[in-house]
Amino acid sequence: MAAAKGDTKVAVFDCEEDVAVALAKYIADLSDKCAKEKGVFSVVLSGGSLIDTMRKLVEQPFVDTIDWSKWHVVWLDERVVRKNDSESNYKLAYDGFFCKVQIPPNNIYAINDELPAPEDAADDYEACLKTLVEKGIIELSKASGFPKFDLMLVGMGPDGHVASLFPRHPLLQERNRWVTYIKDSPKPPPERITFTFPVINSSANIALVLTGPELAHAVHIALGNQQPSSDLLPVQMVSPEGKLTWFLDQAAASKIKAT
Numbered sequence: 001m002a003a004a005k006g007d008t009k010v011a012v013f014d015c016e017e018d019v020a021v022a023l024a025k026y027i028a029d030l031s032d033k034c035a036k037e038k039g040v041f042s043v044v045l046s047g048g049s050l051i052d053t054m055r056k057l058v059e060q061p062f063v064d065t066i067d068w069s070k071w072h073v074v075w076l077d078e079r080v081v082r083k084n085d086s087e088s089n090y091k092l093a094y095d096g097f098f099c100k101v102q103i104p105p106n107n108i109y110a111i112n113d114e115l116p117a118p119e120d121a122a123d124d125y126e127a128c129l130k131t132l133v134e135k136g137i138i139e140l141s142k143a144s145g146f147p148k149f150d151l152m153l154v155g156m157g158p159d160g161h162v163a164s165l166f167p168r169h170p171l172l173q174e175r176n177r178w179v180t181y182i183k184d185s186p187k188p189p190p191e192r193i194t195f196t197f198p199v200i201n202s203s204a205n206i207a208l209v210l211t212g213p214e215l216a217h218a219v220h221i222a223l224g225n226q227q228p229s230s231d232l233l234p235v236q237m238v239s240p241e242g243k244l245t246w247f248l249d250q251a252a253a254s255k256i257k258a259t
């Protein structure tokens with residue numbers, strides 16, 4: 001099932017395996033387009049189950065046909081831990097993805113894990129993004145003035161959080177920073193850095209990759225013709241300048257199908 005609304009597409013697949021296949025093709029096509037048109041493909045990764053759902057990219061035909069040299073990778077959010085810590089989103093992506101493809105190590109921008117204070121780590125990562133803008137690797141949105149990434153790959157928690165932006169948290173209202181920090185994340189570990197909504201919503205493309213029955217309730221709230229509430233879930237605040245594609249399996253979509 002695929003439904004379209006404006007620049008939003010909702011694609012529902014029979015199972016998580018089919019989501020993984022479709023996601024690989026979608027990422028490979030965007031990578032080709034950006035590599036040919038601009039010579040750069042800027043990609044933002046989440047942590048969590050997303051990395052596993054990207055697993056088809058490290059298989060044929062993609063692993064040998066994607067021009068990995070054009071990829072530049074940053075994190076939508078990161079836990080403030082050492083890179084070799086089992087909680088690190090960098091480690092998750094390294095073990096499941098980077099160690100199997102040929103992205104130049106210098107094009108992978110991890111947080112500085114020598115900065116133990118989340119506020120310092122957030123400042124440092126924002127400075128890193130500014131350097132990438134100065135080098136012409138990331139463009140700024142003409143509309144918002146915030147960085148405009150080619151592709152953001154976004155997961156969601158059962159509570160509807162995206163990045164490290166949690167329901168009813170004051171960070172949902174941040175309008176100035178590119179990268180901010182949280183010390184009271186309800187999902188452990190508590191200390192994290194995260195992109196803000198102005199950056200998320202300046203993206204050229206966002207893929208919301210949501211699989212599993214535990215996400216069905218939040219998906220239903222976001223897509224199920226509910227009356228808009230003043231207390232929007234973070235996932236409902238995802239509204240990019242460019243294109244938004246929802247990749248759902250039947251389990252995640254089970255409650256919207258009934259409406």
Ligand SMILES: O=C(O)[C@H](O)[C@@H](O)[C@H](O)[C@H](O)COP(=O)(O)O
Pocket residue numbers: 046047048049050076077078089154155156157158161162163164187
């Ligand atoms: O803390 C994390 O794991 C990530 O930083 C976060 O951005 C992730 O995308 C969501 O929490 C969904 O995670 P799951 O896909 O594991 O539910």
